Amino acid sequence: MQSASSTGTQRSAKAQKFHRLLSLPTVDLAALRELLWSGAPEEDPKVRAQSWQMLLGYLPPVQDRQPSGLQKKREEYEELRRRHYLPVEAEAPSGDVDGAILRQIRLDIPRTSPGLPIFGHQRIQQLLERILFIWSLRHPASGYVQGINDLATPFVVVLLASELDCLPEEINVDAASDDTLDAVEAGAYWCLTKFLSDIQDHYTSGQPGIQQMVAKLREIVHRIDQKLYDHLEEQGLDFLQLSFRWMNCLLLREFPFPCVIRLWDTYIAEPLEGFSSFHVYVCAVFLIYWSPQLKQMDYQQLMLFMQKLPTGKWRNQEIETLLAEAFVLKSLFHSSPNHLNPR
């Protein structure tokens, strides 16, 4: 898999490559993965949405099957909505647990704002409430956990931008018909479901998936930046403390939203075993990026710095550098027999 980043001047060439692939009667998923790994063209919202939906198993790769495939998925979602959400609209959530989940979701929806005004829009808030509530009922082992609201937002934005054929920051919710929003809702629900299936154990009792990732991160940093590792140890800063949110929200809280979308191009394109093992390498590279500063800080300075990393001005370029380095790091670890195996 290539990890070379693209530059602005190649954009249209990049879009062309995607178009060529996506217009074949049967899309070659391996080739699509490879292409998406290096990022979808920013100027072409439909390409990104199609690629994401296809690699997440929502949009069939065989052109002829796409209309019927989508139709079926949309009907399935409609059915879930009738079964699970209708009682809510009738103000009668079934049982205490569902009521508590709904309360939590309703608390978090006004607090879900990845920097885009559309999440203040009532239609989007309702759409998000349904997606999260239904997902929660369908995944009772974890149920809704704070942070999953954040993870739903890239899907809503990418799909909506595609439906309205505009850039994410240009989305006008009032211009969307009910049918458009229903299509976005169903698509976002299925994409989120598939995406989260890789990290289900992040959100079950005790959050074992997160604990494992943190342990792995500690190992990697220990091996490649012993000085930083020792310094963090000395200051008593636990890896769980510094990286919990990175794992729980997949770095979504750490970057400007456009960078998150770019990051997720690669996560969604990661090969079959899923993105979760790669994510830890990205986190390791991201942590080590700050190593010179971190090594000068005491415990409290570290805590405050890590909570609000100065990434506000980051662009895709910085993300692509991270990804390229993480790719190299992962290959190194996997090829060397002395190194630990993932999981």
Add this chain to the structure above:
Amino acid sequence: MSKDDDYDYLFKVVLIGDSGVGKSNLLSRFTRDEFNLESKSTIGVEFATKSITTNGKVIKAQIWDTAGQERYRAITSAYYRGAVGALLVYDISKRVTFENLERWLQELRDHADPNIVIMLVGNKGDLRHLRAVGQDEALAFAEKHGLACIETSALEATNVETAFMRLLSEIYTLMSSRQITDADSFRNAQPAMQVEPVQAAPSRNGCCP
């Protein structure tokens, strides 16, 4: 970067209570005088510090803000260790957040130092028209459990400073009255708190003034 060591004592304090009661905004109001209607939910724990002066001593408060959701309890409860104070927060406009207080107290009993000083905080005092928890009820609850209590509004910046100041001074008073053999223990991140069980102190400055 310089290390700001210009304090006499370091007190670790935790903010606990149901999700959405306003813990994060109480913290940002106290430490940075900021309020945010759309602040993001807290994932895991967050942290801020502020130094205050009481009885001529500079006290640095290291305040841990925790996520309220049940699922995070395993992660957040680890942070109670070493805390000498807790603000136990409910929302005066949401009855259920008051009803859950017993469970939060249990959390503290299970995971915190038995001598931790706890202050009950009824936040969102500005939502008078939506009040669902009476001041008398809160007072009764506080008396029953030997807690000080106060109503605040992070939005209007009412009593926020007072709540933290009272908690910190109370910790200081208890600590100095107790002839701590090793006052230095308060200077590290996990101070060994050795104070008497907390007395009920609600009446004078009163709950809910």
